[in-house]
Amino acid sequence: MAFEYVSVDEAIARSGLRMVVVGNVPSLWGEAAKGILHVKHLDWAAVRLVHDSDALKDWAGQRSGPVLVVDDEAPLSGWKDILLRAERLAAAPALLPLDERARDVVLALSDDICGVGGLGWSRRLQLVHAGLRGDGGFPERIAKYLAAKYGYDPEAGDSHGPRVVELLAMLANRLREARDAGSRYYIGSQLSALDIYSAAAIGMFCPLPSVQCAMDPAIRAAFESLDAPTRDALDATLIEHRDMIYAAHLELPLSL
Helix, strand or coil: CCCEECCHHHHHHCCCEEEEECCCCCCHHHHHHHHHHHHCCCCCEEEECCCCCHHHHHHHCCCCCCEEEECCCCCECCHHHHHHHHHHHCCCCCCCCCCHHHHHHHHHHHHHHHCCCCHHHHHHHHHHHHHHCCCCCCCHHHHHHHHHHCCCCHHHHHHHHHHHHHHHHHHHHHHHHHHHCCCCCCCCCCCCHHHHHHHHHHCCCCCCCCCCCCCCHHHHHHHCCCCHHHHHHCCHHHHHHHHHHHHHHCCCCCCC
């Protein structure tokens, strides 16, 4: 489902479904939220995050993205809150299994990707740590900004890489088990939110080609910056799954 970008003032004045997104960067959280709305065939308007816009901050409640706003409801920014609101807006196709046990697994593994201390969070801090040491990662200016915003602790800097490796290995094992059971998806035989989160997350390690994802070159270089343990943990199964999910279910090229 295509969406349009609108100005801050127009987004605030509109009713319906609007979402603040980070521009020129394929953010895990933002691209996953876009994917969820696309799969559910929901019409919505996008507004790029403007860091110096007080009006946008007052409306969205923060200077970050994604932030989902439905009519006059309170803004939603957590990955789970956005997913559950989308499930209520469009029950079909469901991105959470009806079976309670399978649903719990999808939510738990999605949190391992999107939550605090999860794959995306840890990868971001891994790239901050590398950037501040001048060892790849984010450019220093971006690294310093993200370090302050997300509570980077230099003493814990070396812990983020092993956490990334642990989570990549866990997800790859899950996919191999599903494949051996005859499924292309993490859980069961149908697409779930977990598949979308995983596909979006892999862009932080192996970005989609430029023709499919025209992004800030400095961020592309950062995402492509892999130390040896991370490179070894980035199993081909994860990239193959990402490519399948985008080809079969999501929209390309990305609109950043």
